[in-house]
Amino acid sequence: MKDSFDKVRTPNVRVFKIAGIYNSGFNEFDENFVLGDIKHIQRLNKWKPNEIGGFEVLLEDFDKLEEKGDEIYNEVTATLNAQTISEKYPAIFDWLQILDTNIIVIISIMILIAGINMITALLVLILERTQMIGVLKALGSSNWSIRKMFLYNATYLIAIGLFWGNLIGIGLLLIQQYFGVVKLDPENYYVSEAPVYLGVEYIIVLNIGTLILCLFMLLIPSYIVSKISPVKAIKFD
Numbered sequence: 001m002k003d004s005f006d007k008v009r010t011p012n013v014r015v016f017k018i019a020g021i022y023n024s025g026f027n028e029f030d031e032n033f034v035l036g037d038i039k040h041i042q043r044l045n046k047w048k049p050n051e052i053g054g055f056e057v058l059l060e061d062f063d064k065l066e067e068k069g070d071e072i073y074n075e076v077t078a079t080l081n082a083q084t085i086s087e088k089y090p091a092i093f094d095w096l097q098i099l100d101t102n103i104i105v106i107i108s109i110m111i112l113i114a115g116i117n118m119i120t121a122l123l124v125l126i127l128e129r130t131q132m133i134g135v136l137k138a139l140g141s142s143n144w145s146i147r148k149m150f151l152y153n154a155t156y157l158i159a160i161g162l163f164w165g166n167l168i169g170i171g172l173l174l175i176q177q178y179f180g181v182v183k184l185d186p187e188n189y190y191v192s193e194a195p196v197y198l199g200v201e202y203i204i205v206l207n208i209g210t211l212i213l214c215l216f217m218l219l220i221p222s223y224i225v226s227k228i229s230p231v232k233a234i235k236f237d
Contacts, residue, residue, distance in 0.1 A: 014040065014043075014044060016036070016040070022035065023192075025186045025190050025191045025192055026092070026190050027186075027187070028089065028092075038052065041053070057072065065084050065085070065086060066084065066086075068084075069082065069083065069084035069087070092190065095190065107206070111209075111210055111213055111214075114161070114210065114214060115213060115214050115217040115218075116217075118154060118157070118158060118214050118217065118218055119217060119218060119220075119221050121154070121157065122150060122154050122218050122221050122222065123221050123224070125150060125153065125154075126150060126221070126222075126224055126225060129150075130228060133146055133225060133228050134228065134229070134230045135230075137228070137230040138230040143225055143226035146225050147222040147223070147225050147226070150222055150225065151215065151218060151219075151222055154214075154215070154218050155211070155215060158210075158211055158214050158215070159211070162207055162210065162211065166203070166207065170198065170203070173196050173198055174198070176193075176194060176196045177196040177198070180192075180193040180194075182194040
Protein backbone atom coordinates (compact mmCIF):
# COMPACT_ATOMS: atom_id res chain seq x y z
CA MET A 1 0.00 0.00 0.00
CA LYS A 2 2.84 2.38 0.84
CA ASP A 3 4.60 1.79 -2.49
CA SER A 4 1.45 2.50 -4.45
CA PHE A 5 0.84 5.66 -2.40
CA ASP A 6 4.37 6.92 -3.12
CA LYS A 7 3.83 6.29 -6.82
CA VAL A 8 0.69 8.39 -6.77
CA ARG A 9 2.41 11.28 -4.92
CA THR A 10 5.53 11.24 -7.10
CA PRO A 11 5.67 14.55 -9.01
CA ASN A 12 5.62 14.48 -12.79
CA VAL A 13 8.99 16.04 -13.54
CA ARG A 14 10.02 17.40 -16.94
CA VAL A 15 13.23 19.16 -17.94
CA PHE A 16 12.82 22.26 -20.08
CA LYS A 17 15.31 24.45 -21.86
CA ILE A 18 15.00 28.20 -21.22
CA ALA A 19 14.94 29.99 -24.58
CA GLY A 20 14.75 33.51 -23.15
CA ILE A 21 13.74 35.70 -20.22
CA TYR A 22 11.07 38.36 -20.65
CA ASN A 23 10.54 41.51 -18.62
CA SER A 24 7.07 43.03 -18.88
CA GLY A 25 7.63 45.46 -15.99
CA PHE A 26 4.80 43.82 -14.02
CA ASN A 27 6.18 41.69 -11.22
CA GLU A 28 2.86 39.87 -10.89
CA PHE A 29 3.40 38.48 -14.37
CA ASP A 30 7.16 38.07 -14.43
CA GLU A 31 7.32 36.06 -11.19
CA ASN A 32 4.38 33.72 -11.87
CA PHE A 33 4.09 33.06 -15.58
CA VAL A 34 6.12 31.04 -18.06
CA LEU A 35 5.54 31.23 -21.80
CA GLY A 36 5.58 27.79 -23.38
CA ASP A 37 3.73 25.24 -25.47
CA ILE A 38 0.36 24.26 -24.00
CA LYS A 39 0.97 20.66 -25.05
CA HIS A 40 3.50 20.31 -22.24
CA ILE A 41 0.88 21.40 -19.68
CA GLN A 42 -1.63 18.97 -21.14
CA ARG A 43 0.83 16.09 -20.82
CA LEU A 44 1.81 17.04 -17.27
CA ASN A 45 -1.82 17.29 -16.13
CA LYS A 46 -2.91 14.34 -18.27
CA TRP A 47 -5.40 16.52 -20.12
CA LYS A 48 -6.96 15.70 -23.44
CA PRO A 49 -5.91 17.74 -26.50
CA ASN A 50 -9.13 19.77 -26.25
CA GLU A 51 -8.76 20.54 -22.51
CA ILE A 52 -7.27 23.79 -21.17
CA GLY A 53 -7.08 25.57 -17.85
CA GLY A 54 -8.48 28.85 -19.20
CA PHE A 55 -8.54 31.18 -22.16
CA GLU A 56 -8.67 34.90 -22.83
CA VAL A 57 -11.17 36.88 -24.85
CA LEU A 58 -9.65 39.92 -26.57
CA LEU A 59 -11.84 42.96 -27.17
CA GLU A 60 -11.37 45.65 -29.80
CA ASP A 61 -13.28 48.19 -27.69
CA PHE A 62 -11.90 48.29 -24.13
CA ASP A 63 -14.82 50.47 -23.00
CA LYS A 64 -17.07 47.39 -23.33
CA LEU A 65 -14.94 45.37 -20.90
CA GLU A 66 -17.46 45.29 -18.06
CA GLU A 67 -20.41 44.70 -20.38
CA LYS A 68 -18.76 41.75 -22.15
CA GLY A 69 -17.44 40.40 -18.85
CA ASP A 70 -20.95 40.23 -17.40
CA GLU A 71 -22.25 38.70 -20.62
CA ILE A 72 -19.65 35.92 -20.61
CA TYR A 73 -20.10 35.30 -16.89
CA ASN A 74 -23.83 34.77 -17.40
CA GLU A 75 -23.22 32.35 -20.28
CA VAL A 76 -20.70 29.97 -18.62
CA THR A 77 -21.80 27.06 -16.46
CA ALA A 78 -21.60 26.91 -12.66
CA THR A 79 -18.39 24.84 -12.83
CA LEU A 80 -16.57 27.65 -14.67
CA ASN A 81 -15.67 31.17 -13.70
CA ALA A 82 -15.23 34.29 -15.79
CA GLN A 83 -13.59 37.52 -14.68
CA THR A 84 -12.35 40.61 -16.45
CA ILE A 85 -8.71 41.65 -16.38
CA SER A 86 -9.64 44.65 -14.23
CA GLU A 87 -11.13 42.28 -11.64
CA LYS A 88 -8.09 40.01 -11.77
CA TYR A 89 -5.52 42.81 -11.42
CA PRO A 90 -7.36 45.67 -9.65
CA ALA A 91 -4.17 47.36 -8.39
CA ILE A 92 -2.88 47.95 -11.91
CA PHE A 93 -6.13 49.48 -13.11
CA ASP A 94 -6.45 51.64 -10.00
CA TRP A 95 -3.01 52.99 -10.82
CA LEU A 96 -4.08 53.68 -14.43
CA GLN A 97 -7.21 55.43 -13.18
CA ILE A 98 -5.07 57.74 -11.05
CA LEU A 99 -2.99 58.55 -14.13
CA ASP A 100 -6.11 59.42 -16.11
CA THR A 101 -7.27 61.72 -13.32
CA ASN A 102 -3.87 63.42 -13.22
CA ILE A 103 -3.98 63.96 -16.98
CA ILE A 104 -7.39 65.65 -16.79
CA VAL A 105 -6.28 67.90 -13.92
CA ILE A 106 -3.01 68.90 -15.61
CA ILE A 107 -4.69 69.66 -18.96
CA SER A 108 -7.39 71.71 -17.20
CA ILE A 109 -4.78 73.75 -15.34
CA MET A 110 -2.79 74.33 -18.54
CA ILE A 111 -5.88 75.52 -20.45
CA LEU A 112 -6.85 77.79 -17.53
CA ILE A 113 -3.37 79.35 -17.45
CA ALA A 114 -3.41 79.79 -21.24
CA GLY A 115 -6.82 81.47 -21.02
CA ILE A 116 -5.67 83.85 -18.28
CA ASN A 117 -2.60 84.79 -20.32
CA MET A 118 -4.75 85.47 -23.37
CA ILE A 119 -7.17 87.59 -21.30
CA THR A 120 -4.23 89.66 -20.08
CA ALA A 121 -2.87 90.03 -23.61
CA LEU A 122 -6.28 91.11 -24.94
CA LEU A 123 -6.72 93.68 -22.16
CA VAL A 124 -3.31 95.13 -23.03
CA LEU A 125 -4.28 95.29 -26.72
CA ILE A 126 -7.54 97.09 -25.90
CA LEU A 127 -5.85 99.60 -23.61
CA GLU A 128 -3.15 100.29 -26.21
CA ARG A 129 -5.83 100.87 -28.88
CA THR A 130 -8.20 102.98 -26.78
CA GLN A 131 -7.89 106.03 -29.05
CA MET A 132 -8.37 103.89 -32.14
CA ILE A 133 -11.52 102.39 -30.60
CA GLY A 134 -12.84 105.90 -29.91
CA VAL A 135 -12.17 106.99 -33.50
CA LEU A 136 -13.86 103.88 -34.92
CA LYS A 137 -16.91 104.46 -32.72
CA ALA A 138 -17.04 108.10 -33.78
CA LEU A 139 -17.01 106.97 -37.42
CA GLY A 140 -20.01 104.72 -36.76
CA SER A 141 -18.49 101.31 -36.02
CA SER A 142 -20.57 99.09 -33.74
CA ASN A 143 -19.26 97.63 -30.51
CA TRP A 144 -19.52 94.07 -31.86
CA SER A 145 -17.55 94.87 -35.04
CA ILE A 146 -14.73 96.32 -32.94
CA ARG A 147 -14.87 93.37 -30.54
CA LYS A 148 -14.62 90.97 -33.49
CA MET A 149 -11.50 92.77 -34.68
CA PHE A 150 -9.77 92.15 -31.35
CA LEU A 151 -11.07 88.57 -31.18
CA TYR A 152 -9.65 87.87 -34.65
CA ASN A 153 -6.30 89.23 -33.52
CA ALA A 154 -6.45 87.09 -30.38
CA THR A 155 -7.32 84.02 -32.48
CA TYR A 156 -4.21 84.65 -34.57
CA LEU A 157 -2.07 84.80 -31.43
CA ILE A 158 -3.65 81.61 -30.07
CA ALA A 159 -3.02 79.84 -33.39
CA ILE A 160 0.64 80.86 -33.32
CA GLY A 161 0.95 79.60 -29.75
CA LEU A 162 -0.72 76.30 -30.65
CA PHE A 163 1.58 75.84 -33.62
CA TRP A 164 4.77 76.25 -31.61
CA GLY A 165 3.30 74.35 -28.68
CA ASN A 166 2.44 71.38 -30.88
CA LEU A 167 5.81 71.49 -32.60
CA ILE A 168 7.75 71.46 -29.33
CA GLY A 169 5.39 69.11 -27.47
CA ILE A 170 5.12 66.49 -30.21
CA GLY A 171 8.87 66.71 -30.76
CA LEU A 172 9.55 65.93 -27.08
CA LEU A 173 7.04 63.07 -27.15
CA LEU A 174 8.70 61.56 -30.23
CA ILE A 175 12.08 61.75 -28.52
CA GLN A 176 10.63 59.93 -25.50
CA GLN A 177 8.88 57.36 -27.69
CA TYR A 178 11.98 56.39 -29.69
CA PHE A 179 14.77 57.01 -27.18
CA GLY A 180 13.11 56.61 -23.76
CA VAL A 181 14.86 59.56 -22.14
CA VAL A 182 12.61 59.67 -19.03
CA LYS A 183 13.20 56.51 -16.96
CA LEU A 184 10.90 55.16 -14.24
CA ASP A 185 11.18 52.63 -11.42
CA PRO A 186 9.27 49.49 -12.55
CA GLU A 187 8.55 48.48 -8.94
CA ASN A 188 6.54 51.65 -8.39
CA TYR A 189 5.29 52.54 -11.87
CA TYR A 190 5.09 49.08 -13.52
CA VAL A 191 7.07 50.39 -16.51
CA SER A 192 10.77 51.10 -16.99
CA GLU A 193 10.25 54.35 -18.92
CA ALA A 194 7.49 56.91 -19.30
CA PRO A 195 5.04 55.53 -21.88
CA VAL A 196 4.04 57.69 -24.83
CA TYR A 197 1.01 57.42 -27.08
CA LEU A 198 0.47 59.82 -29.96
CA GLY A 199 -3.12 59.73 -31.19
CA VAL A 200 -3.93 62.12 -34.02
CA GLU A 201 -7.58 62.34 -32.94
CA TYR A 202 -6.58 63.34 -29.39
CA ILE A 203 -4.20 66.02 -30.66
CA ILE A 204 -6.87 67.50 -32.95
CA VAL A 205 -9.54 67.49 -30.23
CA LEU A 206 -7.14 69.05 -27.69
CA ASN A 207 -6.17 71.84 -30.09
CA ILE A 208 -9.74 72.62 -31.11
CA GLY A 209 -10.91 72.47 -27.49
CA THR A 210 -8.12 74.82 -26.36
CA LEU A 211 -8.93 77.30 -29.14
CA ILE A 212 -12.66 77.31 -28.37
CA LEU A 213 -12.24 77.61 -24.60
CA CYS A 214 -9.70 80.43 -24.91
CA LEU A 215 -11.98 82.35 -27.31
CA PHE A 216 -14.92 81.81 -24.99
CA MET A 217 -12.89 83.23 -22.09
CA LEU A 218 -11.91 86.24 -24.25
CA LEU A 219 -15.52 87.26 -24.83
CA ILE A 220 -15.68 88.74 -21.32
CA PRO A 221 -12.68 91.12 -21.54
CA SER A 222 -13.69 92.12 -25.08
CA TYR A 223 -16.90 93.46 -23.55
CA ILE A 224 -14.81 96.37 -22.23
CA VAL A 225 -14.92 97.81 -25.76
CA SER A 226 -18.62 98.60 -25.36
CA LYS A 227 -17.84 100.59 -22.19
CA ILE A 228 -15.37 102.92 -23.89
CA SER A 229 -16.81 106.37 -24.64
CA PRO A 230 -15.70 107.85 -28.01
CA VAL A 231 -15.19 111.34 -26.55
CA LYS A 232 -13.10 110.15 -23.60
CA ALA A 233 -11.23 107.65 -25.74
CA ILE A 234 -10.11 110.27 -28.26
CA LYS A 235 -8.83 112.42 -25.39
CA PHE A 236 -7.16 109.36 -23.76
CA ASP A 237 -3.38 109.65 -23.56
